[in-house]
Amino acid sequence: MRxxxxxxxxxxxxxxxxxxxxxxxxTKPEGKGTxxxxxxxxRIIEDHVxxxxxxxxGPGEGTAFCVELRPTEKTSAPQGASEPARVTGKxxxxxxxxxxxxxxxxRIIKGDGNTAETAGAHEGLAKLLAGDYxxxxxxxxxxxxxxxxxxxxxxxxxxxxxxxxxxxDVLNPALVEWLERNKLxxxxxxxxxxxxxxxxxxLLAVPRVKK
Numbered sequence: 173m174r175x176x177x178x179x180x181x182x183x184x185x186x187x188x189x190x191x192x193x194x195x196x197x198x199t200k201p202e203g204k205g206t207x208x209x210x211x212x213x214x215r216i217i218e219d220h221v222x223x224x225x226x227x228x229x230g231p232g233e234g235t236a237f238c239v240e241l242r243p244t245e246k247t248s249a250p251q252g253a254s255e256p257a258r259v260t261g262k263x264x265x266x267x268x269x270x271x272x273x274x275x276x277x278x279r280i281i282k283g284d285g286n287t288a289e290t291a292g293a294h295e296g297l298a299k300l301l302a303g304d305y306x307x308x309x310x311x312x313x314x315x316x317x318x319x320x321x322x323x324x325x326x327x328x329x330x331x332x333x334x335x336x337x338x339x340x341d342v343l344n345p346a347l348v349e350w351l352e353r354n355k356l357x358x359x360x361x362x363x364x365x366x367x368x369x370x371x372x373x374x375l376l377a378v379p380r381v382k383k
Contacts, residue, residue, distance in 0.1 A: 173242070174238060176227065179236075182231060185199075192226060195362055212276060219364055219366070259373055260286060262287070262306040262376045265307070267291055267308065267309065269311060273361070278290050280369050292314070293322070297317065297322055306333055307336065308323075308326060308334070308336070309335075310322055310336070311337070311338055323335055339360060
């Protein structure tokens with residue numbers, strides 16, 4: 173199956189064509205984009221044994237991408253590589269400023285039979301304080317309000333939710349040390365769908381601790 177997605181915009185500067193699918197590459201101003209949209213789209217499509225490529229881009233033409241998928245035979249997972257059992261009926265809050273990534277995480281959690289809500293950093297903190305969630309999925313770097321700040325607020329609640337961090341900053345030694353010291357689960361961006369789903373299932377299976 174072959175699908176072409178085309179817009180009518182001004183096209184992509186030729187200087188940037190070789191960097192389109194490079195994680196964290198962006199031409200947007202600081203704080204307006206993370207450069208993960210196309211990298212994540214390509215990862216998802218490749219997880220489904222497909223391919224994502226640029227067809228053309230130019231002034232007056234817009235930009236067109238091609239998605240190619242082919243049917244595959246269902247195969248058994250390698251020994252020891254099976255996903256954790258699905259957990260249903262739970263409530264999750266997804267906090268991230270990456271607009272392309274929010275619906276991906278939302279669909280994965282909803283697809284397992286759970287309730288999910290999405291929000292940016294400040295709205296997410298308000299939802300956390302007003303609601304009761306089994307799991308919070310949070311980005312780390314979201315401007316002035318960090319994922320770490322949200323976590324520090326959450327652990328003071330009477331029944332703190334479990335936490336899963338998604339981050340593109342895994343080369344930051346201080347961050348990794350903080351995550352490991354607090355025994356927090358994290359996945360690095362761009363992540364595989366099965367990797368994210370497995371982490372969510374494991375955390376939803378862990379009972380929450382009431383204070």
